[in-house]
Amino acid sequence: MHIEIRGEAFEPYQELQNYQQRIAEGQYGATAVFVGTMRDMNEGDDVQGMSLEHYPGMTENYLLAISRQAAQQWSLLDSLIIHRVGDLLPNDPIVLVAVWSAHRKDAFDASRYLMEELKSSAPFWKKEFLAEGSRWVEHNTPGQ
Secondary structure (H helix, E strand, O other), X not given: OEEEEEOOXXXXXXXXXXXXXXXXXXXXXXXXXXXXXXXXEEOOEEEEEEEEEEOOOHHHHHHHHHHHHHHHHOOOOEEEEEEEOEEXXXXXXXXXXXXXXXXXXXXXXXXXXXXXXXXXXXXXXEEEEEOOEEEEOOOOOOOO
């Protein structure tokens, strides 16, 4: 399992392809992938940009802990989380979560678990920039 916080832009599908080369061919039958990008709207307002902050050390430890929990709960071969911090614009990739398993159920379930835990509890703070000012995001959209 690998987690990484990045202060610069990344291309999620290239990262996925590069990381997947570490996993032995023929072992995985399923790869579940989630890519989150910045939206240009929130709470009915147009959002022109966002600044995403984290607490170094604490955030990485949290992501590692949920990755370990997923590996204990499901039969996983590997997992990858890359999360962006800093200034972002609409359509910029924010997060990549990927899970490899022998079977799809474990890959799907673990991927959803990682993403929901990340969105609901990871120590990240978002400040949105609107046409008229800025605001801190107080809560994330619930998983559906």
